[in-house]
Amino acid sequence: MPELSTLVRRLTPVADPALVLIVLLLSLLPLVTSRGAVPAWAYVLVVAECLPLTFRRRWPLIVISVSGVLAVIYGVAPLPDPAVPYAPLVGIYSAAAHSGRLGANVAGVISAIAITGSLLLDPTATLDHGLVLLAISATAWLLGDGARRRREVARTQTERADHLERTRAAEAAAAVADERNRIAREMHDVIAHHLSMMVVQAEAGPVVVASDPGRATAAFDAISAAGKQALTEMRRLLGVLKDGETAPLRPQPGVADLAELVDGVRSAGIDVRMTSTGPRQPLPAAVDLSVYRLVQEALTNCVRHGEPTRVDVNLVFEPRELSVTVADDGVGAAKTPHTGGHGLVAMRERVTLIGGTLAAGPRADRGWAVRAVLPLERS
Incomplete structure (x- = not known):
């Protein structure tokens, strides 16, 4: 054909x-x-x-x-x-x-x-001749009209196919853009957190290298561990951007990994206390990851801007929602307000995407607090 x-x-x-x-x-x-x-x-x-x-x-x-x-x-x-x-x-x-x-x-x-x-x-x-001529003319008209209708149908189908192709291309481009935006948010969270931890440990190492060699060694070990973990997560995230390469099949972090995250910040010399109230339940994947990234970004901001001595991380599990609060006693709100950084924008966007709400600002007495409410079921 x-x-x-x-x-x-x-x-x-x-x-x-x-x-x-x-x-x-x-x-x-x-x-x-x-x-x-x-x-x-x-x-x-x-x-x-x-x-x-x-x-x-x-x-x-x-x-x-x-x-x-x-x-x-x-x-x-x-x-x-x-x-x-x-x-x-x-x-x-x-x-x-x-x-x-x-x-x-x-x-x-x-x-x-x-x-x-x-x-x-x-x-x-004659009448017979006239009827034959009219019949032949009508046949010619019907054949032509049928050809026109077939072309119109073919043109309509072609336009519809082109429209569907353009729609699919637009949807594919939108999906790619959404995936790249997601990866950009993940990269921001990963790099900001681990580099902040490495900077804090690097600054503390030389101070105690003479007086407490063991603590200095631990600080450098923490720097190495943070760098390796950052590289691992970056490879996983960037793997999906390379054609023909499959990212490592490692689960996304979630609430179960918060203890390890808190321990890493605690090793930088900050007193981080995490509490959890209410019966725990299986979380949707998006909520599970969002909680981890939210706490990670909030702790990173504390370390970078707040100079706190203590940070409280509190999770409240309820039947239909999960509340996450990260509060510190530092001076970040006075020195470098968090509201102007990309971290808070990324947190707010992440929470909004899953239908939650986010509030962040200085505490009444001292420090900074971030509180998010995440729905556990979508209507």
Whole structure:
């Protein structure tokens, strides 16, 4: 079928001239084979009747009008009649096939009126001949109208397929953008947290290297462990961006990993206390990860800006929601307000995506607090 379609497209430029030649030969045949004398203007009339068919696709209504008028003149004149009026029939088909619906209907009505008028003006015409001519003309119109309808259906299906393809491409692009945004949020949380821990440990190491070598060694070990963990998480996140490479099948962190996270911050010399109230229940994956990243970002901000001595992490499990609060006693709100950083924006966006709420600001007495309420079921 594709080869046939290609062949048809290649032959299209010569199809109309070839059709005009065939119609012209058929229309001239009665004149050429006539036993009586045929005036020269009869040949001119036939040629003038057939030549407009060359433009039947571009100006179908004009073509059928010119060919129809000349055919009526030929039919009324005392000239040898062809078996059927070939040029007007092709014109009727072309008008129905290549005009719009209104043009096709107008062409059909005009053709019927022209055929009826020519039959009334021709004294030699019979009723049987008229009925046959009308039937043949109606058939030509119906064939042309059917071809037009098929093209309209094919065009509609093509437009619909193109629209679906564009929609799928847009949805795929949106999915890629969402995934990249998610990875960007994850990268921010991972890098900010681990680098903050490494900076704190690196600053503490030289201070105690002489007085407490064991603690200095522990600080450098913590730096190494934080760096390795950051590299591992970065490889996992970046793996999905590389074509043909599969990211390591490591579970995303969640509430169960908060103890390890708190221990890492506690090793930096900050008193971090975590409490949990209410019966624990299985959490949706998005909520589980969001809780971990929320606490991670809040602890990172405490270390970077707050200079706290104590941080309280409190989780309250309720039947339909989970409340997470991270409060410190530092001076971050006074020195570097958290509200201007990307971390709080990322936290708020993450919480909003799962239908939760986030509040962050300075505490009444001292320090900074972040509180999020995350739904455990979506309505």
